[in-house]
Amino acid sequence: MLPPSLSLPVPPAQTSPHTPHAAPGRRPPAADRVYAHVKRGVLDRSYQGGTLLTEGGLADAVGVSRTPVREALLRLEAEGLLKLYPKKGALVLPVSAQEIADVVETRLLIEEHAVRKAVPAPDALLDRLAELLAEQRRQAAAGDLAAVAATDRCFHAEIVRHAGNDILGRLYDQLRDRQLRMGVAVMHAHPDRIAKNIAEHAGILDALRGGDADAAARHVHQHVGWVRHLVRGDAI
Template identity: 40%
Template sequence: MPSGRELAYDHLKDTVLSDPAMQGQFVNEQALADEIGVSRTPIREALLLLAAEDLVQLVPKRGAYIAPVSGREIRELFEIRGMIECYAARRTVELGVVPVAQMRAELAGQRDLTGEDQARAFIDCDHRFHSALVRAVGNDMLAKSYDALRARQIRAGIVALFRAAGRRKAVLVEHEAIVDALADADAEAAVAAINAHLAATQQVLLQG
């Protein structure tokens, strides 16, 4: 059974940090403790862990602040994602281990998530779509490095959906281009599609 700190950490990382309404806000420790069903101590312990990951800022006498995603953070996130995902595309094609079926299944799941209240589920599918490609390489250290980006990736993805009308449909088209190229074992076309997809999302985020 997970500890109170683990419950608080997971809830903060997977739910609170990815909520666009929480960007630029302070965390209400008591409300969060009541919601999860723990005391404030595990909440504070979880916030210390998140601060060590630079996901929240601890402000003396004010508490934990969720800063809006900065332009630098966006650029660095997408630069790292591009490096990892493009390598994964080339490597899985080279090895003949492209997870086409799994990626198509995640894409199909995304197509069913059209409601405004389903943005989080849509981006969860988005992460699994890309993560499936990275995991297929078979390099555990690479997969763990990519998974470490998950909270930031989900946070950025949800913000992008709310900032640009039609972004959800565009993501589906971009994902289709990626998986089609991979299915054809065309690594360079897949790399181009991945770069175009990441660039489009980054542009939405940087435009604000």
């Protein structure tokens, strides 16, 4: 049976880093605008798991015909964010316990290795991590959970990038959307984790500053691995 739709505000259409850039002075193609609009809403939980999106509603929200809406929804279904139901709409899929487990396992494999390889950390990395940590504190104070999640992800991605393994970096980038969506969901469900996450980032940074690869890996393991307990609960 198709789950009921939720009545949520429609977020404004915006471009996305996953959407091809149009030539200067030109609007992106209609399908790209719909894709960016829906994807942003799914990642920041404006469209929560269980929400039924209709072609007509999205066409009106973005100001396009239904044809590019169908194209955009097919792309998002291929990415595992939606499930299409012919003549009914597209269901936003919730984050499952299995997805949480898979992402945590993959992150630990990549990030514990990367943080060890990042030692001794160059000044450029340490300065960038300190900048992201300060930015995350400002975003948390403002209550912008989507921004906090995005900066959280950037913090870890910087460490992976400085490990110097391009193949691992590309693999890690493939987790981007799942990390962002899970990050926002976890912060909504566990608001106490926001301050703890920031403190744990500070611990990782301190270990890197001290040149202690073992301590840095332990901090990463504790920071990323705590999410495992969510696997025993409901989907988010």
